[in-house]
Amino acid sequence: MPCDTRKPTVASDNLVARCVGPWSRDKVYYISHYADIFSRSMIRKFPKREYIDLFAGPGRCVLSDDSGEFEGSPIAVLKTKVPFSRYHFVEAGQEEMSALKARARRSDRFDNVSWYHEDANLAAEKIRRSIPREALALALIDPTGLHFRFDSLKTLTGDRQMDLI
DSSP: OOOOTTSEEEOTTSSEEEEEOTHHHHHHHHHHHHHHHHHHHHTTTOSOEEEEETTOTTSEEEETTSSOEEEOHHHHHTTOSSOOSEEEEEOOOHHHHHHHHHHHTTSTTGGGEEEEOSOHHHHHHHHHHHSOTTOEEEEEOOOSSSOOOHHHHHHHHTTSEEEEO
8 A cells, every 4th residue: 555755654673764756765775775886995994984874764665556665765775785883873762773774683783873763953963973074974865845944954064075876
């Protein structure tokens, strides 16, 4: 049965998932491949590389036409060939955060994840402060609406080296 992209749904693992349109599969594919290229190519110049997902979601997506499901960006990025030094996952929703943690627990990189169960605008300063100045970060900012303020972006990137998606 098709799901509504405005509401969470349930995936085959019985955890909450994000209902998405068919373009989202391509988007996650390109994000995870870019993250993989980024981490592999920057490791010599930047031994400390950090990944930030400001709207991480539950870590699993169900297609709105009921044609399948796939990993969301945070889970896909946890599988890059060369790991990031640290991952920062932000999710304000309680059910979504619980589902994301349950799915991420299956990764041997789970202990390298910092969790922010709050609004991305509030997490921006905490994340910036936690990133070493010598690190290079890759930040994914992909809200489902107009939820992220420009001043929060300025705060996040202030005096840090960061690529943005």
